[in-house]
Amino acid sequence: MGEGRAVVVRHVTRIEGHGNIVVDLEGDRIKRCDLEIVEAPRFFEVLLKDRPYDEAPRISCRICGICSVGHATASVLAVEAALGITPGPGLRRLRRLNMAGEWLQSHILHVCFLVAPDAFGVPSIVPMVGSHPDVVKRALRLKRLANDICCTVSGRHVMPISYHAGWMGHWPERGELRALEERLVAAEEDLDALVELFAGLAWPTVERRAEHLASLEEGGAYPMMGGPLHSTSGVVTAPENYRDALHEYLVDHSAAKHVRGAEGPIRVGALARYTLAHDRLHARAKDAAARLKLRPDSANPFDFVAAQVVESVQAHQEALEMVAALLADGAPEEAARPTRPHGGRGVGMVEVPRGTLVHDYTIGSDGRIRSANCVIPTSQNLASIEEDMRAFLPSLVRRPSPEIAHGLEMLVRAYDPCVSCSVH
Amino acid sequence: MRPRVAFFSFGSCEGCQLQVLSVEDVLPDLLAAVEIVNFREAIDDRRDDYDIAFVEGSVIRPEDVAELQKIRAHAKILVAIGACACLGGVNAMRNRRAVTELARDVYEGRQDGVFAALPDASPLSAVVQVNYEIRGCPIDRFEFLEAVRSLLAGTVPYTPPYAVCVECTLRGTPCLLERGVPCLGSVARAGCNAPCPAYGAPCEACRGCHDVPNFEALGEAFFRHGMTRTLAAEKLQLFNNYREVREAWEKAVPSSSAT
Numbered sequence: 001m002g003e004g005r006a007v008v009v010r011h012v013t014r015i016e017g018h019g020n021i022v023v024d025l026e027g028d029r030i031k032r033c034d035l036e037i038v039e040a041p042r043f044f045e046v047l048l049k050d051r052p053y054d055e056a057p058r059i060s061c062r063i064c065g066i067c068s069v070g071h072a073t074a075s076v077l078a079v080e081a082a083l084g085i086t087p088g089p090g091l092r093r094l095r096r097l098n099m100a101g102e103w104l105q106s107h108i109l110h111v112c113f114l115v116a117p118d119a120f121g122v123p124s125i126v127p128m129v130g131s132h133p134d135v136v137k138r139a140l141r142l143k144r145l146a147n148d149i150c151c152t153v154s155g156r157h158v159m160p161i162s163y164h165a166g167w168m169g170h171w172p173e174r175g176e177l178r179a180l181e182e183r184l185v186a187a188e189e190d191l192d193a194l195v196e197l198f199a200g201l202a203w204p205t206v207e208r209r210a211e212h213l214a215s216l217e218e219g220g221a222y223p224m225m226g227g228p229l230h231s232t233s234g235v236v237t238a239p240e241n242y243r244d245a246l247h248e249y250l251v252d253h254s255a256a257k258h259v260r261g262a263e264g265p266i267r268v269g270a271l272a273r274y275t276l277a278h279d280r281l282h283a284r285a286k287d288a289a290a291r292l293k294l295r296p297d298s299a300n301p302f303d304f305v306a307a308q309v310v311e312s313v314q315a316h317q318e319a320l321e322m323v324a325a326l327l328a329d330g331a332p333e334e335a336a337r338p339t340r341p342h343g344g345r346g347v348g349m350v351e352v353p354r355g356t357l358v359h360d361y362t363i364g365s366d367g368r369i370r371s372a373n374c375v376i377p378t379s380q381n382l383a384s385i386e387e388d389m390r391a392f393l394p395s396l397v398r399r400p401s402p403e404i405a406h407g408l409e410m411l412v413r414a415y416d417p418c419v420s421c422s423v424h
Numbered sequence: 425m426r427p428r429v430a431f432f433s434f435g436s437c438e439g440c441q442l443q444v445l446s447v448e449d450v451l452p453d454l455l456a457a458v459e460i461v462n463f464r465e466a467i468d469d470r471r472d473d474y475d476i477a478f479v480e481g482s483v484i485r486p487e488d489v490a491e492l493q494k495i496r497a498h499a500k501i502l503v504a505i506g507a508c509a510c511l512g513g514v515n516a517m518r519n520r521r522a523v524t525e526l527a528r529d530v531y532e533g534r535q536d537g538v539f540a541a542l543p544d545a546s547p548l549s550a551v552v553q554v555n556y557e558i559r560g561c562p563i564d565r566f567e568f569l570e571a572v573r574s575l576l577a578g579t580v581p582y583t584p585p586y587a588v589c590v591e592c593t594l595r596g597t598p599c600l601l602e603r604g605v606p607c608l609g610s611v612a613r614a615g616c617n618a619p620c621p622a623y624g625a626p627c628e629a630c631r632g633c634h635d636v637p638n639f640e641a642l643g644e645a646f647f648r649h650g651m652t653r654t655l656a657a658e659k660l661q662l663f664n665n666y667r668e669v670r671e672a673w674e675k676a677v678p679s680s681s682a683t
Contacts (some may be wrong), residue, residue: 011470013464013467013468014464014465014466014467014468015465016438016463016465018433018464035537037538038538039435039480040434040435040485040488040541041435041484041485041486041526041530041531041539041541042435042436042514042515042545043518043526043529043541045529045530046518046521046525046530047514047517047518049529053617055662056630058625059514059662062437062513062514062561063437064437064439064441065436065437065438065439065440065441065442065443065562066438066439066442068437069438079622086632087565088619095638109442109445113445114466117468123467123468123469124467124468124469125466125467126455126467127459129452129455136452139450140448140449140451141491143446143448143495144449147446147448154623155619155620155622155623156619158439158442158443158446158562159439159561160626161619161623161624162618162623162624164624164625168624169623169624170622170623170624196493220541228501231629249532250532250534252537253537253538255538255539256539271592274594301536313474417533418435420433420435420437420438421437423621
């Protein structure tokens with residue numbers, strides 16, 4: 001019988017929202033290893049009830065400040081599925097451009113502002129302003145560009161304005177698109193330096209196999225705008241049947257629901273997408289993956305960071321492509337009309353920066369939302385985060401408590417959890 | 425000595441803190457002007473010796489009350505940032521439903537431990553004295569910077585007292601209400617430069633109401649443009665449904681039973 005020891009981190013820093021790491025050890029034995037989710041429930045599924053469907057993207061984007069474009073997108077897709085609306089090609093391009101902007105913004109924020117300080121041994125990016133000014137300036141430039149993509153498409157990068165089922169409240173001017181194109185071309189150097197930087201950083205290794213899931217688009221594009229849910233176990237699930245693949249359940253220590261797959265804890269997000277769709281990446285992103293030595297069969301959650309760097313390059317390429325396509329053929333489209341105006345059930349599934357996001361609405365014949373369910377990527381990763389903490393602990397357990405805490409914090413951070421989003 | 429600044433969040437999406445991090449061009453200057461001693465979303469330090477506390481989010485759980493009172497006790501100046509903190513915001517939409525209904529719909533009926541929620545989601549001012557407010561969902565990053573400048577200069581951050589309609593007129597946005605879109609611009613507080621109507625969505629008064637809103641006239645305007653008067657009340661529920669905020673409009677515009 002070893003000595004009892006508790007490792008507690010109240011409110012893990014450099015993540016979105018409030019989570020506690022609570023570990024009880026007895027010698028080398030793990031008695032308890034939880035990631036407590038202690039965020040205030042806001043009951044968004046109830047907030048959506050009885051509201052007119054046009055408000056849905058504007059209400060539900062308030063679930064998350066970081067991935068508000070993702071929520072607005074999943075929300076309009078759910079409404080469109082319920083009402084039988086088919087968005088036009090220009091509208092789809094605009095939405096994809098905005099998602100690419102949000103991916104870039106979210107990934108840069110995570111890898112440069114939240115995670116990189118661990119590799120440099122500092123408590124935040126603040127000291128790096130003095131010690132590594134080029135790294136910081138580059139990150140700020142890329143983040144500004146990403147935010148400006150979203151501002152151009154939807155008026156704001158936090159809480160997009162222009163989202164409606166079947167139409168867009170605003171179409172960017174050609175001049176705005178040309179200005180974005182110029183800046184995107186100029187940013188290639190910054191992205192190259194980003195890959196170079198992270199290729200030189202080392203992270204711990206935790207090897208634990210888990211089912212990886214991502215919704216893959218028909219047509220072979222890298223997963224972003226949603227499609228059937230693919231699993232590394234070989235199972236493919238249609239978006240409207242997501243409950244067959246993603247099982248939500250309550251645990252006592254988390255205000256966010258946990259989700260398990262067919263085989264237990266699952267992973268979604270950059271690493272899972274890379275596992276399932278690395279062959280769909282742009283050539284530049286493939287090159288970045290090679291430089292980062294990122295393996296498609298990686299079972300190490302710390303590789304989420306490298307996968308996000310790869311996806312930053314991917315998002316940049318996607319944005320360039322969408323801007324070019326919009327410049328070639330970007331005339332504002334007429335609103336697409338409902339073919340099932342009496343409503344029904346619709347599921348919107350998209351790949352947001354942290355993984356597969358589901359919005360599931362039932363809309364009544366009065367155009368109001370009868371019921372809603374949202375399944376958040378971070379919820380889907382919570383059980384795996386705890387399993388990975390357990391897998392990581394044996395290599396940490398002989399060290400002083402602050403080092404154990406720091407190691408576990410780094411692991412939680414690697415997943416880029418969006419805690420208030422997961423509770424919603 | 426640089427003023428010590430802290431950021432905290434209660435029930436919210438933390439998007440307002442993200443807006444603070446979105447002042448990319450001047451972030452290094454901001455960091456030179458103030459010392460950030462507590463900002464969980466971005467830094468490891470967590471000191472309690474701050475002069476100014478910027479607080480995001482609504483009071484939602486029982487434990488939020490004591491936590492907010494502790495921040496109030498430490499801070500010389502407490503600034504509420506964003507609609508959740510200033511008004512209750514979208515969180516307060518659920519206030520006319522019973523907590524048992526919320527728990528049933530979301531948590532299989534559980535209201536214990538991490539699932540507990542107060543009967544009302546409320547703005548910070550329902551619990552503590554708030555010195556200043558930066559409005560909006562989300563806050564505008566330039567307005568945040570202006571507020572910091574004001575506080576550093578020892579003056580009062582400015583919030584326009586007039587309607588969003590003024591800003592739509594100034595930027596040349598055609599009136600949405602006249603096209604039958606349920607827009608609250610005439611009662612909503614300006615200061616955002618009216619991005620929503622310009623990007624094809626009605627103003628939903630996320631910054632609250634201005635100093636002299638005429639809700640009765642709003643209901644009449646909705647009616648004149650082919651909408652019901654109750655729709656005006658329904659739209660106000662989106663961001664202005666906390667009971668003391670609601671009192672102002674509830675008497676003037678008829679409200680339906682829907683929340």
